[in-house]
Amino acid sequence: MVSTQQRYWAYILASQPRGTLYIGVTNNILGRVELHRTGKGSGFTSKYGVSMLVWFEEFDRIEEAIQREKSLKRYLxxxxxxxxxxxxxxxxxxxxxxAARNDFSSGAS
Known part of the structure; x- marks a missing residue:
């Protein structure tokens, strides 16, 4: 059964193993990563070919997801x-x- 509660994700994309990394936050992990994969997600990901979803973490509150994103960006x-x-x-x-699962939000990214 699909949950109606809004969910949020902090995520990391990579160009290749141990390659260029991109950190983001979204309320639609599938839609947002699809945008990155098609070159429409951000100028950075398009320029550097960063499209592999290699890590993500789910949150119930947007504030928590944003805080995690900010923390990740500060780390070495x-x-x-x-x-x-x-x-x-x-x-x-x-x-x-x-993408093969059916329990992820299809809301806006």
Whole structure:
């Protein structure tokens, strides 16, 4: 059953394993990552080919997601790499698996 409660995500995209990283926040993880994948998400992700979803965390409140995004952006690169590799050591693109599920928000990004 699909939840009607609004959800939010902080996420990290990569150009390749241990490549260029991009950190963002959204209320529609599928829609937002799709925009990045098609080159419409941001100038940075388009310019540097950053389109692999390698890490994400879900929140019930937008304030929590934004705080996490800000914290992640302050961390050193190696800390971010370690965070990704704790849950995704092979740097697998998580987007296809998420897109196959049907329990994610389809709201605005």
């Amino acid at each position: 690169r190696q800390w971010k790499i370690n965070l990704i590799e704790q849950s995704n050591p092979q740097w697998i693109d998580l987007y296809p698996g998420l």
